[in-house]
Amino acid sequence: MPPIAMSMSGMPSQPIRDDIDNTWQYLQGGITRIMTNLQDGIDLGTYMGIYTAVHNFCTSQKAVGFTPSSNISSGSHRGAHLLGEDLYKKLTEYLTNHLTELVTESKAHTDEALLAFYIREWHRYTIAAKYIHHLFRYLNRHWVKREMDEGKKSIYDVYTLHLVRWRDVLFKLVSEKVMQAVLKLVERQRNGETIEYNQIKQVVESFVSLGLDEGDSTKTTLDVYRYHFEKPYLDATKIFYQNESKQFVADNSVVEYMKKAETRLDEEEERVKIYLHPDIGIPLKKCCNLVLIAEHSNILRDEFQVLLDNDREEDMARMYSLLSRIADGLDPLRAKFEAHVRKAGLAAVAKVASDADKLEPKIYVDALLEIHTQYQGLVKRAFNDEPEFTRSLDNACREFVNRNEVCKSGSNKSPELLAKYTDILLRKSGSGVEEAELEKTLTQIMTVFKYIEDKDVFQKFYSRMLARRLVHSNSSSDDAETSMISKLKEACGFEYTNKLQRMFQDMQISKDLNTGFKEHVQAAGIKGLDSSYSILGTGFWPLTAPGTNFNPPEEILADCERFSRFYRNKHEGRKLTWLWQLCKGEVKANYIKNAKMPYTFQVSIYQMAILLLFNEKDKNTYDEIVSTTQLNSEALDPSLGILVKAKVLNLGPGSDKVGPGAFFALNYEFKNKKFRVNLNVGMKSETKQEEVETNKTIEEDRKLLLQSAIVRIMKARKRMKHQQLVSETINQIRQRFVPKVGDIKKCIEILLDKEYLERLDDDDLGYLA
Structure with missing residues (x-):
């Protein structure tokens, strides 16, 4: 081993021998200083001395097992391998001894003191590990890497070695006591005390750091944390809330329990955010949901009907929020909600349905809408607009809309009344509502329409009423009519509204035709009536030919024939069928004495034919009127009856009712508050x-x-x-x-x-x- 070129504090001036004991004796002093007195700092000389000693030791050529005959490169490789292994073992042994001493020290601490001790030592130990890891970098880069590449188990880089030794020596013996101290601290917080939760957070971080993958030392797992922290935390949580909830339910109302459970669930979620690991979030939620909700779900559901009956919306929202956390928790609520809404709807209809035949369409539809609006709002506000609760609402509404007290008189009654209410809204002066309000009401009509099962019934009644509105120019607004048809088309498709749209087209074509006819009459210099004709396609209009013969007045007949010739010239081969029962007009009454101005009578064509007979003479018998007009009694009697009732005609002496044998005289003393008098009113029998x-x-x-x-x-x-x-x-x-x-x-x-x-x-x- 070559001599060290630098002279550094604490390092021998003699060259370091390749003997492991001598080298380790030198390294141990520096490692101990880092491990125990790092807070006092370490000078650069000592630091670099240790680093260099590790490097020189690992690269020494004088290794055990080296022979001159050996290949130099292979000898160097083998020597470094052996010396690296010895150094690794020495460090492992040192860490084991150090941690064993800490285990002994830990026995003197309990509860929070133990937590403080554990956290302090962990903090110190892991910081020292980073320094030592750096000092042994050469060992990591060469010997450790080579061992790991060859698939050797239980070989780690120096920092990971520190964690493994902590886990296998200290953690194994003290983790259970540490966890008990953590759980005591958490329980104190659950009981309302303020705690130093940072201690728990640091313990969690420690447990997570110890999760090392035995199959691959470069990876980490959460196994240690889950077994030693998560599992006991969940077990303790379950026991705590089982005891608390059982006692709380016994002493308090269900509503108060729901508030308590809600608070506890929020607290646990907050703990996850503040000091627990995110991994515990889902199992902790499941645990709390089981103990606080599922185990008490029956008493919660039993209370739901009471909340419904008393409109306790906030408490229902709370119950929904709680039971939505558990599997199938809401199914019984939906069933009860559906039954409740159905019952409320049936009761609302029964309240207004004393006589189904005399029932006002508006009153009926408003009763249906009131229930739907009330419970739709409840679904939106209390049940989070959940589709399944909406389905329950729809099922209930479909029941009470189609099978209620009114529908007993005939399954078609709901669509019929809905169509009549729509007719009232869309007729001139029928509703007296503003355009924006009308549009809103039509949207509500469609809400009820959605639940109607016999949509063909609605279509039949609606198309007949639309036909009357169009023929008599009695629609409040073309825009409103178009809007309603668009809504029906959106709900039921093109085929459902095809005929309705064709009816509008016929009316537009008729307007153009009338313009052409008037121009034709003027060009011919003919002085005709101020007339207007509607050409209605037989296949699209729900209208039938009149059920009586009719001989119109000469003036009317002449004008009709002129129009027929004009029409046939434009559309050869088409046949016109006159719908006299739908024709109407105005006549001026110039005969009335003491009238400030002539009255104008708005009449049906049948009434017009009757009244024009009185231009020739003041009195006509019933039989004379029949002979001239050719009307049967079903058409004539109601028309005469209205004229008599309005006192335009007087029944002659000896005539007590309209019919054969009676005669009629003009009433010269006729009086009315209005100068335009509408006599063209339908009879109930006709309707x-x-x-x-x-x-x-x-x-x-x-x-x-x-x-x-x-x-x-x-x-x-x-x-x-x-x-x-x-x-x-x-x-x-x-x-x-x-x-x-x-x-x-x-x-x-x-x-x-x-x-x-x-x-x-x-x-x-x-x-x-």
Whole structure:
């Protein structure tokens, strides 16, 4: 070994011999100084002396086992190997002895004093380890690396060696007591005391640092931390909260317990953030959820109905938050919530449904919306808008919207009333609401519509009412009408609203046609009526030809014929069917005595024909009116009845009611507060008849819809089991209405008779092209 060129404090002036004992004796003094008195500092000379001694020792050529005949390079390699191993063993032995002394010292400490001792010694030991690691860098770089490359186990770099010795000598003997001291400190904090949590944090860091991978010394694991810290911490936590929660539940209400549990859960999460390792976060949460929530979940769920009944929204939110932490914790709550909402909805409808036939649509729809709005708000605020609670709300609403006190009188009642309420909103002066408010209300209408199962019923009633609004120019706003159709289209698709949109197109085409007709009349110099015509496509409008013959007044007939000729010239081959029951107009009453100005009567075409008869004479008999107008009694009697009721006509002496044998006279003394008097008002009997007709067409349309669906399915599948066909038909149709199995079977029989289908073996049905 070559002599050291420098003269350094504390280093022998004689060259260091290659004898390991002499070398170690020199190194040990420096290592001990670093290990025990580093706070006093170490001079550069001593530091460099130790570093150089390690280097010289590892590179010495005078190694045990070296012979002159040996290859120099191989001798050098072998010598360095042996000397490095001796040095490594000496250092390991030194650390073992040092740590054994610390174990003895630790026995004099308990609880917080033990923690302070452990942390202090760990801090000192690991800092010293970094210095010593640097001093033995040459050993690390050559001998240790070579040993590790050759796959030698239990060989570590010098710093890791320090950690391994700490773990195997001191930690093994004192870790349990240290952990007990930690747990006592945590329990004191849980009981409300203020603690020095930095001690726990440093203990955690120590335990984590000791996680060394035995298979690969360059890697670390959390095994030591998990076994010696995490496991006992979780066990202690479980015992603590089991005892506390059991006692707290016995002495306090469920709501107070929830508050307590919430506080405890927050505290544990805060501990993870402040002084625990993040790895414990998930298992600690599971442990706390099990002890504080799952083990008391039954009493929490039992309390839920009480909270619902008393609208305790904040407490329900707290319960939701707690039970959402455990598996399937919320399922019983959702079931109770659904039953509660259904019951509330049925009660709300029963409250307003004393007479289903006289029930105001607005009152009914408002009752449905009130319940939905109330519990939708609860889902949003208390249940975090959770999809599963929303589904429970939807299920409950679907039940009480389609199967309630009002629907007992007919399953179509909900969609019918909803359509009528929509009609009230969209009619002129029907609702008196502002445009923004109207849009909001239409959105609410769609909320109820979403739950309606018989959407085809709504469509039928809505289209009839829309037709009347359009024909009579009675819509409050084109924008509102368009908005509603857009909403329906978004909910049910293009096919659902196709006819509704075509009705609007017909009205626009009619406007252009009327403009052309007026220009044509003016150009011809004809002085006609101030008339307007609507051309309505037969396939798109839910309107039927009048159920009576009718002979219109000459003036009306002449104008209609002029328009017919004009229309046929533009559209050759088309046939016009006059819907007299929908026609209306205005007549001026110039005959009334003492009137400041002539009254204007707004009348139906039938009423107009009746009144014009009185231009010729003041009195007409019932039979004369029938003979001239050709109206049957179903159309004539209501029209006359309104004129009599309004006192435009007086029943003659001896006539007690409208009908054969009666006669009528003009009332020259007619008076009214308004100078424009609307006599074109529908009778309740007409409305009732229209409802019956609508429901009848619904049933007929459903049969056709079911048959077309069955044919469509069979055309695609060619062959199906009877039961499969029924199920598939229900799936395809349920967006429009919920079909009855019996109706589907009847439709299958009809299609068998019509030879669209045939019976095959094994209850199979086949498609006949």
